[in-house]
Amino acid sequence: xxxxxxxxxxxxxxxxxxxxxxxxxxxxxxxxxxxxxxxxxxxxxxxxxxxxxxxxxxxxxxxxxxxxxxxxxxxxxxxxxxxxxxxxxxxxxxxxxxxxxxxxxxxxxxxxxxxxxxxxxxxxxxxxxxxxxxxxxxxxxxxxxxxxxxxxxxxxxxxxxxxxxxxxxxxxxxxxxxxxxxxxxxxxxxxxxxxxxxxxxxxxxxxxxxxxxxxxxxxxxxxxxxxxxxxxxxxxxxxxxxxxxxxxxxxxxxxxxxxxxxxxxxxxxxxxxxxxxxxxxxxxxxxxxxxxxxxxxxxxxxxxxxxxxxxxxxxxxxxxxxxxxxxxxxxxxxxxxxxxxxxxxxxxxxxxxxxxxxxxxxxxxxxxxxxxxxxxxxxxxxxxxxxxxxxxxxxxxxxxxxxxxxxxxxxxxxxxxx
Amino acid sequence: xxxxxxxxxxxxxxxxxxxxxxxxxxxxxxxxxxxxxxxxxxxxxxxxxxxxxxxxxxxxxxxxxxxxxxxxxxxxxxxxxxxxxxxxxxxxxxxxxxxxxxxxxxxxxxxxxxxxxxxxxxxxxxxxxxxxxxxxxxxxxxxxxxxxxxxxxxxxxxxxxxxxxxxxxxxxxxxxxxxxxxxxxxxxxxxxxxxxxxxxxxxxxxxxxxxxxxxxxxxxxxxxxxxxxxxxxxxxxxxxxxxxxxxxxxxxxxxxxxxxxxxxxxxxxxxxxxxxxxxxxxxxxxxxxxxxxxxxxxxxxxxxxxxxxxxxxxxxxxxxxxxxxxxxxxxxxxxxxxxxxxxxxxxxxxxxxxxxxxxxxxxxxxxxxxxxxxxxxxxxxxxxxxxxxxxxxxxxxxxxxxxxxxxxxxxxxxxxxx
Numbered sequence: 001x002x003x004x005x006x007x008x009x010x011x012x013x014x015x016x017x018x019x020x021x022x023x024x025x026x027x028x029x030x031x032x033x034x035x036x037x038x039x040x041x042x043x044x045x046x047x048x049x050x051x052x053x054x055x056x057x058x059x060x061x062x063x064x065x066x067x068x069x070x071x072x073x074x075x076x077x078x079x080x081x082x083x084x085x086x087x088x089x090x091x092x093x094x095x096x097x098x099x100x101x102x103x104x105x106x107x108x109x110x111x112x113x114x115x116x117x118x119x120x121x122x123x124x125x126x127x128x129x130x131x132x133x134x135x136x137x138x139x140x141x142x143x144x145x146x147x148x149x150x151x152x153x154x155x156x157x158x159x160x161x162x163x164x165x166x167x168x169x170x171x172x173x174x175x176x177x178x179x180x181x182x183x184x185x186x187x188x189x190x191x192x193x194x195x196x197x198x199x200x201x202x203x204x205x206x207x208x209x210x211x212x213x214x215x216x217x218x219x220x221x222x223x224x225x226x227x228x229x230x231x232x233x234x235x236x237x238x239x240x241x242x243x244x245x246x247x248x249x250x251x252x253x254x255x256x257x258x259x260x261x262x263x264x265x266x267x268x269x270x271x272x273x274x275x276x277x278x279x280x281x282x283x284x285x286x287x288x289x290x291x292x293x294x295x296x297x298x299x300x301x302x303x304x305x306x307x308x309x310x311x312x313x314x315x316x317x318x319x320x321x322x323x324x325x326x327x328x329x330x331x332x333x334x335x336x337x338x339x340x341x342x343x344x345x346x347x348x349x350x351x352x353x354x355x356x357x358x359x360x361x362x363x364x365x366x367x368x369x370x371x372x373x374x375x376x377x378x379x380x381x382x383x384x385x386x387x388x389x390x391x392x393x394x395x396x397x398x399x400x401x402x403x404x405x406x407x408x409x410x411x412x413x414x415x416x417x418x
Numbered sequence: 419x420x421x422x423x424x425x426x427x428x429x430x431x432x433x434x435x436x437x438x439x440x441x442x443x444x445x446x447x448x449x450x451x452x453x454x455x456x457x458x459x460x461x462x463x464x465x466x467x468x469x470x471x472x473x474x475x476x477x478x479x480x481x482x483x484x485x486x487x488x489x490x491x492x493x494x495x496x497x498x499x500x501x502x503x504x505x506x507x508x509x510x511x512x513x514x515x516x517x518x519x520x521x522x523x524x525x526x527x528x529x530x531x532x533x534x535x536x537x538x539x540x541x542x543x544x545x546x547x548x549x550x551x552x553x554x555x556x557x558x559x560x561x562x563x564x565x566x567x568x569x570x571x572x573x574x575x576x577x578x579x580x581x582x583x584x585x586x587x588x589x590x591x592x593x594x595x596x597x598x599x600x601x602x603x604x605x606x607x608x609x610x611x612x613x614x615x616x617x618x619x620x621x622x623x624x625x626x627x628x629x630x631x632x633x634x635x636x637x638x639x640x641x642x643x644x645x646x647x648x649x650x651x652x653x654x655x656x657x658x659x660x661x662x663x664x665x666x667x668x669x670x671x672x673x674x675x676x677x678x679x680x681x682x683x684x685x686x687x688x689x690x691x692x693x694x695x696x697x698x699x700x701x702x703x704x705x706x707x708x709x710x711x712x713x714x715x716x717x718x719x720x721x722x723x724x725x726x727x728x729x730x731x732x733x734x735x736x737x738x739x740x741x742x743x744x745x746x747x748x749x750x751x752x753x754x755x756x757x758x759x760x761x762x763x764x765x766x767x768x769x770x771x772x773x774x775x776x777x778x779x780x781x782x783x784x785x786x787x788x789x790x791x792x793x794x795x796x797x798x799x800x801x802x803x804x805x806x807x808x809x810x811x812x813x814x815x816x817x818x819x820x821x822x823x824x825x826x827x828x829x830x831x832x833x834x835x836x
């Protein structure tokens with residue numbers, strides 16, 4: 001089916017009915033002949049030690065790196081409109097294959113014109129492969145060489161995901177950055193279990209590559225990332241990186257971290273893992289993390305991040321500030337007229353006091369979750385912008401030291417609220 | 419304490435800390451010498467039968483009547499930012515004395531500069547007296563001539579509200595339109611019970627008037643409405659109206675309706691109640707209502723309304739449309755690419771499909787409540803704007819007939835979803 005036929009199919013059905021409404025520009029929602037943007041172009045504009053800053057240009061938009069991707073699990077960055085996510089400075093968001101395949105299903109989203117159109121997000125979307133959630137949320141999970149079968153955490157219905165099916169789902173969603181399907185083991189695990197899962201993940205990565213490349217129009221417009229595994233073992237990480245480079249991917253994720261190993265152990269892996277991966281491709285540290293995790297990972301050469309922390313914290317009363325996280329349920333804020341963070345440029349800090357937000361949070365008001373989430377996403381995006389500027393100016397180490405000094409000074413006491 | 423001293427007290431504390439932040443204009447948040455707007459000026463620009471349209475000018479802004487006031491129970495119109503409420507066309511919102519006196523307390527809001535500043539709403543706010551919620555939500559309620567004592571529905575703590583205390587709370591909140599404290603009886607009730615409560619409410623109305631007038635700066639800048647009672651009895655309603663007119667109020671509410679008597683009975687009361695109240699003062703029908711209730715009440719001469727229906731429905735999956743209400747949890751909408759209402763000018767209908775909103779609602783996503791509430795408030799505000807235009811153009815009966823024909827055509831089947 002040619003590009004123009006696809007466009008016609010997607011937009012003909014409502015041409016009459018929605019005549020009074022502003023549809024998002026079709027070019028941003030479907031690949032089109034008019035698109036002049038590259039399929040994938042990663043440009044490193046400046047480096048500062050191991051840290052680098054640049055751009056990742058995709059069909060649907062350009063991502064400024066290092067980048068933080070807000071998590072839009074179920075076709076929504078929770079408690080935020082797509083326009084609000086974009087206003088925060090986010091260039092790209094993440095969608096979850098596991099959640100979307102269960103509800104509303106990838107086939108339904110495809111019939112509705114893809115995930116971008118469905119949720120009104122015109123920029124790039126990265127989709128995970130579902131592997132992590134299948135194993136962390138699914139029940140009665142069974143793993144074979146073919147793939148994974150599991151029961152939905154929501155209704156117990158049984159499902160199967162293979163590398164081929166994961167890629168198909170991501171294609172149905174219309175993902176811009178597709179992740180290879182991999183197998184995870186919970187840490188701590190013995191070396192042989194970590195090695196076996198890594199080796200299977202490398203075979204699945206090759207199957208993911210083949211399935212992606214057979215995707216026609218989607219393959220010609222989207223990108224595929226491989227995922228390095230190997231736990232905390234440098235040798236296994238090297239073997240994994242070699243296998244991924246042999247298959248060849250547009251970008252490389254570092255998987256299997258941020259699963260409870262602690263920041264020191266994670267940084268220890270990053271100290272060698274980044275060098276094991278191609279210097280000219282983007283490096284994506286999956287599921288990370290706290291602001292200080294991100295700062296340390298950027299210093300070690302990571303380009304992309306995702307994490308539910310800013311959004312989830314926003315719904316549980318924790319706000320990120322440049323002086324460390326604070327919990328708005330605490331009594332100390334009920335008459336505090338200051339903004340959440342006096343140095344924050346976000347719309348929330350421009351208008352709402354800690355006292356008001358504290359009232360909303362303590363009253364379980366939806367507006368509390370809205371304002372807290374918006375602020376937290378702005379905090380993360382502002383941190384990324386500051387890191388990019390510091391790298392470009394050759395002062396990222398000084399910036400990181402100043403940021404961490406202020407952020408961590410009160411962290412020991414504040415983190416008791418987390 | 420003079421006006422300038424008050425201003426200094428409110429704004430000095432954060433002058434240094436929030437230097438980078440956009441505070442709302444002080445003039446909009448506190449009464450000031452610079453304010454040239456009238457304290458209270460109700461102007462009827464046009465009438466069409468019993469219906470009238472005009473403006474109610476207050477210190478903090480002008481209300482276009484007939485007006486619908488979104489309910490901001492706990493210092494938030496649930497699931498909406500204040501800026502979003504204003505964008506919908508709402509000129510005024512309602513705050514609940516009962517909820518705010520319990521949390522965060524009127525005294526705390528006063529220390530924080532008043533309700534407008536607290537919640538970031540610069541326009542007028544009407545506060546109810548607390549009477550209705552005390553009797554519908556409070557427990558172990560005891561009513562004497564002095565006032566009402568009750569236990570909080572939230573934590574069982576005991577509280578007392580008298581006419582004087584209700585006015586004091588509304589003054590502490592900084593209310594623009596203060597409601598007299600009244601006693602309600604649940605219908606059906608025998609005539610003697612309705613009459614006794616009405617007579618007591620009239621004595622309390624006079625006490626409310628005296629307490630309001632003793633309020634100094636607040637009394638010089640705010641307005642006070644009396645509330646007509648008398649159930650479904652024309653004679654009692656006449657007696658109540660006479661008592662209120664003798665005391666004298668800026669505006670007159672019609673209370674004790676929309677408590678289960680049915681639309682026909684309510685319209686029956688309105689057919690005489692509006693004429694019993696002064697033609698030159700605004701008439702406010704409390705707690706009403708469904709769109710067709712509002713249309714019928716406007717035709718009978720009502721100028722102001724409030725109701726939780728658009729916001730509460732927005733959180734339970736019911737959207738108002740010009741073809742009647744629809745429930746987004748119903749399976750029929752899961753692949754419906756149309757907007758909630760093709761004739762709606764709201765931001766939600768401009769970008770989101772029923773399919774997407776259905777997914778959000780069925781997934782209990784906060785964004786579902788946000789978008790549904792925003793649409794419903796726009797629906798109500800657009801209906802009020804249409805009614806105002808129809809009255810001004812002398813065609814309100816034709817407009818009402820056309821609106822109700824389309825709105826009710828599918829209402830019998832759709833209302834099963836409510």
